[in-house]
Amino acid sequence: MLDVGRHPNIELLAYSEVEKVEGEAGNFKVTIRRKGRYVEEDKCTGCGACAEKCPTVVSDAFNEGLGERRAIYSYFAQGIPSTHTIDADHCRQLNGKKCGICAKTCQAEAINFDQEDRILELDVAGIIIAAGYDVFDPSVIPEYRYREIANVVTAIEFERLLSASGPTGGHMDRPSDRAVEAEIAGLEKKAKKSQKAISKLEEKFNEPSAQFYKKYQAGEYKDDEDRKKWADKYTAHLAVTEPLEELKKQAEGFTVAKRLAFIQCVGSRDFRFYPFCSGYCCMHSIKEAIISHEHEPETTSSIFGMDIRAVGKGFEEYKIRGGNNSNITYVRGRVAEITEGPDNNPVVIYEDTRERKVKRQEFDMVVLATACAPIKGIAELAKTLGVELDKYNFIKTSSLSPVDSTTPGIFVCGCAESPMDVPESVAQASSAAERAAEIAFQMDLEKEKAVA
Amino acid sequence: MSKDILVIGGGIAGMQSSLDLADMGIKVHLVEKLPSIGGKMAQLDKTFPTNDCAI
Numbered sequence: 001m002l003d004v005g006r007h008p009n010i011e012l013l014a015y016s017e018v019e020k021v022e023g024e025a026g027n028f029k030v031t032i033r034r035k036g037r038y039v040e041e042d043k044c045t046g047c048g049a050c051a052e053k054c055p056t057v058v059s060d061a062f063n064e065g066l067g068e069r070r071a072i073y074s075y076f077a078q079g080i081p082s083t084h085t086i087d088a089d090h091c092r093q094l095n096g097k098k099c100g101i102c103a104k105t106c107q108a109e110a111i112n113f114d115q116e117d118r119i120l121e122l123d124v125a126g127i128i129i130a131a132g133y134d135v136f137d138p139s140v141i142p143e144y145r146y147r148e149i150a151n152v153v154t155a156i157e158f159e160r161l162l163s164a165s166g167p168t169g170g171h172m173d174r175p176s177d178r179a180v181e182a183e184i185a186g187l188e189k190k191a192k193k194s195q196k197a198i199s200k201l202e203e204k205f206n207e208p209s210a211q212f213y214k215k216y217q218a219g220e221y222k223d224d225e226d227r228k229k230w231a232d233k234y235t236a237h238l239a240v241t242e243p244l245e246e247l248k249k250q251a252e253g254f255t256v257a258k259r260l261a262f263i264q265c266v267g268s269r270d271f272r273f274y275p276f277c278s279g280y281c282c283m284h285s286i287k288e289a290i291i292s293h294e295h296e297p298e299t300t301s302s303i304f305g306m307d308i309r310a311v312g313k314g315f316e317e318y319k320i321r322g323g324n325n326s327n328i329t330y331v332r333g334r335v336a337e338i339t340e341g342p343d344n345n346p347v348v349i350y351e352d353t354r355e356r357k358v359k360r361q362e363f364d365m366v367v368l369a370t371a372c373a374p375i376k377g378i379a380e381l382a383k384t385l386g387v388e389l390d391k392y393n394f395i396k397t398s399s400l401s402p403v404d405s406t407t408p409g410i411f412v413c414g415c416a417e418s419p420m421d422v423p424e425s426v427a428q429a430s431s432a433a434e435r436a437a438e439i440a441f442q443m444d445l446e447k448e449k450a451v452a
Numbered sequence: 453m454s455k456d457i458l459v460i461g462g463g464i465a466g467m468q469s470s471l472d473l474a475d476m477g478i479k480v481h482l483v484e485k486l487p488s489i490g491g492k493m494a495q496l497d498k499t500f501p502t503n504d505c506a507i
Binding site for chain 2 (some may be wrong): 131430
C-alpha cells in the first residue's frame with residue numbers, strides 16, 4: 001500500500017470516480033471526477049488534530065459501523081493518502097450550522113469549505129477494472145435474524161472485532177455486551193450531571209437527599225417550592241442511578257465470546273440469492289476460528305457447512321491444523337434457524353447429517369460467512385466503459401482469456417471478475433497488468449514508427 | 453497518443469496491477485472511490501493460510 005503511494009509512476013486519484021470513457025484500445029479519453037474533500041490534498045499533513053477536535057460523531061464504515069469516527073476523518077489509521085476528508089452529509093459547517101473548529105485547529109491551513117469537485121481528462125492506452133465486490137447483506141435471510149439478534153455478526157464485522165486496530169482492540173467483546181457498556185457510559189454521564197445538581201441543594205439545606213426525601217414523602221415541606229424542586233431532582237437522579245446499578249451488575253458477568261459458531265454459504269450456493277460458490281469463505285471462517293483461539297485459548301468453534309472447500313496451496317493442511325490445534329469442529333449440515341436464548345446467546349438449530357438428527361446448540365456469538373456479491377454501481381461502470389456483464393453482474397470474460405473484458409483494451413482482475421481470494425486476486429492482477437502493458441508498449445512502438 | 457494505463461479500484465488487485473505496470477516503466481492513474489486505497493483487504497486482520505498481517 002505504501003509502495004503504491006510513493007511510486008513515481010503511479011498517480012493516485014483517491015476519492016475519485018470515472019465519469020466518461022470514449023475511444024478504443026490504445027486511445028481512450030477518460031473523464032474523472034475528483035470529489036471535493038474540503039481539505040487541500042497538497043497542504044494536509046494527515047496529523048489528525050482536526051478529527052480530535054471535531055464535535056460531530058458518525059458511525060465508522062471502515063469498522064462496519066462497530067466503531068465511531070468524526071465528520072472530518074481519515075478513512076483508516078494507516079490509509080493512503082493520509083489526507084483527511086470532510087463528510088459533507090454530517091459536517092455542521094457544510095450543513096449551514098456554525099462550527100469551523102477544524103479550520104481553526106488546522107495548522108497547515110488545509111481546510112477549504114469551498115472546495116468543489118474537479119474534472120480531470122486523461123488519455124490512456126488501456127484500462128484495468130479492479131472494482132472489487134460487496135459483502136452480501138444477510139438481513140434478507142429471515143431465518144438467520146441478522147440485525148435482530150445482536151450477537152449474530154457477519155465475517156467482516158468479526159474481522160474488525162479481531163483486529164488489534166479495530167473498535168475493541170482485538171478483544172472478542174460481544175455486540176450485545178458492548179451495547180450495554182455504551183448504555184452504562186451514557187447513564188453515568190447523566191448520573192454525574194444529576195448528582196452535581198442535588199449536591200448543590202444538599203449543601204444549601206445541609207441535609208442528605210435520601211433523608212430529606214423520606215421526610216418530604218411523609219408530607220413535610222408541603223408548600224416549600226425550593227424543596228419541591230429538590231425532590232423532583234432527586235427522583236430524576238434515582239431514575240438514572242437505579243437502572244445504572246442494575247446494568248453494572250449485569251456487566252460484571254460479561255466475558256469475551258468463547259463459544260463461536262461459523263455458518264457457511266450465507267447467500268452463496270443458495271438459489272434464493274447467489275447460486276455460485278464464493279470460494280474464499282470456508283477458508284476465512286477457519287482463519288477467524290484459528291485467530292480467535294490464538295487470542296483466547298479457551299475458545300471453541302463449530303463450523304457449519306455443506307462441505308469445507310479448502311482448494312488452494314496449503315489450504316487443506318490449514319484446515320486440518322485448525323481442527324487439531326485450535327478446537328475447531330467441522331459440522332456437516334446447513335443451519336435451519338438461529339434463535340435467541342438466555343443472556344443474549346444465539347441458539348443454532350441444525351441437522352447433523354452424519355447422525356441424521358436435528359440438534360440445537362447455544363453459542364456466545366454466531367458469525368455468518370457472507371457471499372461475495374457484485375459491487376454496487378458495477379452496472380453503471382460497465383455502461384460507462386462499454387463492457388458486458390455476466391448473469392450475476394460480474395464483468396464478463398471467457399475461460400481462455402480470463403482477464404479480457406468484452407471490449408478490447410479493457411481488462412479485469414480480482415472480485416470484479418468473479419469471487420476469489422487474495423492469492424488469486426494478486427495473480428490475476430499481475431496477469432491483467434501484463435495484458436495492459438502489451439497495449440502500452442504497442443503504442444510506444446507506433447509512436448516511434450511515426451517519428452521514423 | 454499516450455501509453456498510460458488507467459486502473460479502476462485501489463484494492464489488492466488494483467494495487468498489484470498498478471505496481472506491476474509502474475515497475476515496467478508505464479505511467480499509471482489509479483482511481484479509488486473511497487478516501488484511501490486498501491479495499492476490503494485493509495479491513496482484514498490476518499490472511500490465510502499463513503496468518504500474515506493484511507496491511
